[in-house]
Amino acid sequence: MLKIAVYGKGGIGKSTTTSNLAAAFAKLGKKVIQIGCDPKADSTMNLLKGKPVSPVMNYYRDNDREPESLDEISKEGYGGVVCIETGGPTPGLGCAGRGIITTFTLLEDLELFETCKPDVVLYDVLGDVVCGGFAAPIREGYAEKVLIVTSGEKMALYAANNICTAVRNFADRGYAKVRGLILNRRNVDNEYEKVKAFADEKGLEIVADIPRCQDINDWEDKGMTVIEGNPELPISKIYLDLAKKLLSEDGQSY
Amino acid sequence: MKQTFALISTYSSDQFGICSALYELGGMVIIHDASGCNSTYTTHDEPRWYDMDSMVYISALSRNETILGRDSKLIEDILDTAGKYRPKFVAIVGAPVPYMIGTDYKAIAKLVEDKLGIPGFGFDSNGMQYYTRGMRDALKAVAERFAVERTESGEETGKEPIKVNLLGVTPLDFGMTGAVGSLKKWLAEHGMVCNSCYAMGCDIDEIAKAGNADISLVVSYGGTGAAKVLKERFGIPYVYGIPMNASEIAEKIGDRGGADGSKDIVIIGEQVYSLSLAEALKNLGIKARVLCQLDRVRDSKVNEEKIEFIYTPEEDDVIKETKEADLVIADPLYGPICGAGKLIELPHMAFSGRMFENDIPNLIGDGEQIYNRIMKEVKRSDEQKPTPGFAGET
Numbered sequence: 001m002l003k004i005a006v007y008g009k010g011g012i013g014k015s016t017t018t019s020n021l022a023a024a025f026a027k028l029g030k031k032v033i034q035i036g037c038d039p040k041a042d043s044t045m046n047l048l049k050g051k052p053v054s055p056v057m058n059y060y061r062d063n064d065r066e067p068e069s070l071d072e073i074s075k076e077g078y079g080g081v082v083c084i085e086t087g088g089p090t091p092g093l094g095c096a097g098r099g100i101i102t103t104f105t106l107l108e109d110l111e112l113f114e115t116c117k118p119d120v121v122l123y124d125v126l127g128d129v130v131c132g133g134f135a136a137p138i139r140e141g142y143a144e145k146v147l148i149v150t151s152g153e154k155m156a157l158y159a160a161n162n163i164c165t166a167v168r169n170f171a172d173r174g175y176a177k178v179r180g181l182i183l184n185r186r187n188v189d190n191e192y193e194k195v196k197a198f199a200d201e202k203g204l205e206i207v208a209d210i211p212r213c214q215d216i217n218d219w220e221d222k223g224m225t226v227i228e229g230n231p232e233l234p235i236s237k238i239y240l241d242l243a244k245k246l247l248s249e250d251g252q253s254y
Numbered sequence: 255m256k257q258t259f260a261l262i263s264t265y266s267s268d269q270f271g272i273c274s275a276l277y278e279l280g281g282m283v284i285i286h287d288a289s290g291c292n293s294t295y296t297t298h299d300e301p302r303w304y305d306m307d308s309m310v311y312i313s314a315l316s317r318n319e320t321i322l323g324r325d326s327k328l329i330e331d332i333l334d335t336a337g338k339y340r341p342k343f344v345a346i347v348g349a350p351v352p353y354m355i356g357t358d359y360k361a362i363a364k365l366v367e368d369k370l371g372i373p374g375f376g377f378d379s380n381g382m383q384y385y386t387r388g389m390r391d392a393l394k395a396v397a398e399r400f401a402v403e404r405t406e407s408g409e410e411t412g413k414e415p416i417k418v419n420l421l422g423v424t425p426l427d428f429g430m431t432g433a434v435g436s437l438k439k440w441l442a443e444h445g446m447v448c449n450s451c452y453a454m455g456c457d458i459d460e461i462a463k464a465g466n467a468d469i470s471l472v473v474s475y476g477g478t479g480a481a482k483v484l485k486e487r488f489g490i491p492y493v494y495g496i497p498m499n500a501s502e503i504a505e506k507i508g509d510r511g512g513a514d515g516s517k518d519i520v521i522i523g524e525q526v527y528s529l530s531l532a533e534a535l536k537n538l539g540i541k542a543r544v545l546c547q548l549d550r551v552r553d554s555k556v557n558e559e560k561i562e563f564i565y566t567p568e569e570d571d572v573i574k575e576t577k578e579a580d581l582v583i584a585d586p587l588y589g590p591i592c593g594a595g596k597l598i599e600l601p602h603m604a605f606s607g608r609m610f611e612n613d614i615p616n617l618i619g620d621g622e623q624i625y626n627r628i629m630k631e632v633k634r635s636d637e638q639k640p641t642p643g644f645a646g647e648t
Contacts, residue, residue, distance in 0.1 A: 132323060140360065140361065173361035
């Protein structure tokens with residue numbers, strides 16, 4: 001089972017990247033679970049034609065009890081991708097990080113992996129590793145690899161650096177390792193060179209170089225990933241190639 | 255009001271279930287919390303505290319350590335203390351404050367284990383769950399980690415007594431009544447022997463022997479996790495139940511005019527214990543229902559006699575049920591909701607701590623149904639084993 005956590009600065013395109021990657025894995029015939037770990041609960045929207053799954057935290061808020069089946073907190077999207085959103089507390093109150101851990105514990109209790117038998121699990125995590133809850137996806141038993149989405153912008157690279165540091169601080173705990181960077185271009189000057197310099201400094205690989213592309217926005221407006229909208233597009237091929245690369249590394253055929 | 259206890263006590267928490275289960279095994283148990291939790295445990299829920307040494311510590315978590323997520327202080331303290339005393343294992347037990355900041359106890363335990371070479375356990379307890387769950391997780395963890403493959407001790411004559419694991423024995427459910435001795439005596443009287451007792455009157459070597467058993471007897475919810483592990487790892491089958499002689503309770507029921515079975519009787523307590531008592535009363539012609547507020551086993555094998563069973567965590571529901579009943583068999587602290595004259599006191603340490611510890615009865619005895627269940631399961635298990643030398647014969 002390939003388990004990946006996707007991190008990166010807020011607004012850098014993590015959810016877009018993760019859901020396109022999920023769709024690409026599904027397109028290659030894999031059973032995929034995508035878990036959005038962000039109070040905004042918008043990670044899986046483009047896999048569900050804009051009809052979002054109700055977040056786990058909403059379930060707790062509305063029912064004041066634990067859900068008893070996966071059906072109550074998940075929805076199947078494009079290519080059979082199982083979509084789950086942790087959601088978050090009432091804005092300004094509670095603890096979003098604790099909400100993520102609670103969701104993970106619940107998914108274990110409901111035997112998510114045993115039931116769905118996924119080939120690939122993707123965790124789309126809010127911004128930075130700001131507290132214990134947001135490190136939960138990289139704990140032992142969850143993601144084994146971390147992909148960091150970044151552009152060549154200074155603040156995006158700054159966040160990527162923080163994430164690298166946090167993950168490396170956990171090395172002796174058996175947590176996930178950073179697999180590489182996904183360059184999600186914003187068309188800043190010398191963008192590739194800037195990101196490459198950062199990658200070299202950290203000893204990381206740029207595993208995908210995604211150009212700024214209007215097709216992504218166009219299909220998002222229709223509640224879809226580009227893989228679902230038009231898998232023949234050059235941009236779709238980039239996501240499919242990344243999915244193939246990650247599957248090969250994991251010893252999975254496609 | 256949901257999940258509010260206005261009139262009755264609350265059961266012991268998951269942290270203390272873990273501490274109680276591990277108390278005699280020679281490990282170092284660290285409750286990760288601000289100081290205070292340990293005295294609740296030692297004063298109320300741990301009757302062995304003054305008579306038997308055990309390394310139970312509190313980390314004395316501070317405000318700044320919490321806000322800053324400073325696990326390093328805890329880790330350094332454990333490395334220092336465990337390095338000095340070399341316990342059989344280190345167990346880090348979660349509490350409400352570190353729970354809220356998502357402390358990764360398992361990761362800390364791994365780190366300690368890597369540095370000291372001492373087995374480490376991290377338990378995600380939070381003080382908001384019942385002792386039953388804590389006990390289950392702790393006994394499951396030691397079964398996973400320490401129980402080893404069956405070892406044959408010489409020639410088998412075919413007349414060896416059936417070796418039984420007793421799973422889920424702690425003072426929280428059985429008090430200090432000599433229940434372990436009685437259970438072992440009961441086994442001996444029925445041609446069986448205790449192989450491993452999880453976890454009273456037992457050390458880590460005995461925990462390791464659990465793989466040698468022919469069968470496990472789960473005597474409380476706390477034993478369910480270990481039972482499943484031993485079944486998965488070594489194919490050891492398990493049954494539920496406590497052999498009980500209910501004549502002492504039946505006599506009290508008789509004093510209230512219920513000996514003829516005409517009264518609506520409800521037993522409140524831990525599931526396996528209460529169902530076993532109801533079963534024993536049934537043998538004496540007295541019908542009783544069981545009400546459980548704690549974690550419960552959902553396996554139908556736990557209630558083979560089909561005793562009427564009600565699960566509810568809510569105090570309001572307990573009030574309703576006790577109102578409808580003629581007699582209630584429960585801990586004395588259920589008194590305020592039972593109404594005058596209804597309560598037959600059966601102290602339960604997990605509910606009233608040490609308040610009534612001298613009044614906890616030892617009901618172990620009889621239990622023919624339990625014996626039959628064990629024999630049936632052992633026989634079934636034997637039939638499933640391949641016969642040596644049979645393969646290939648015609």
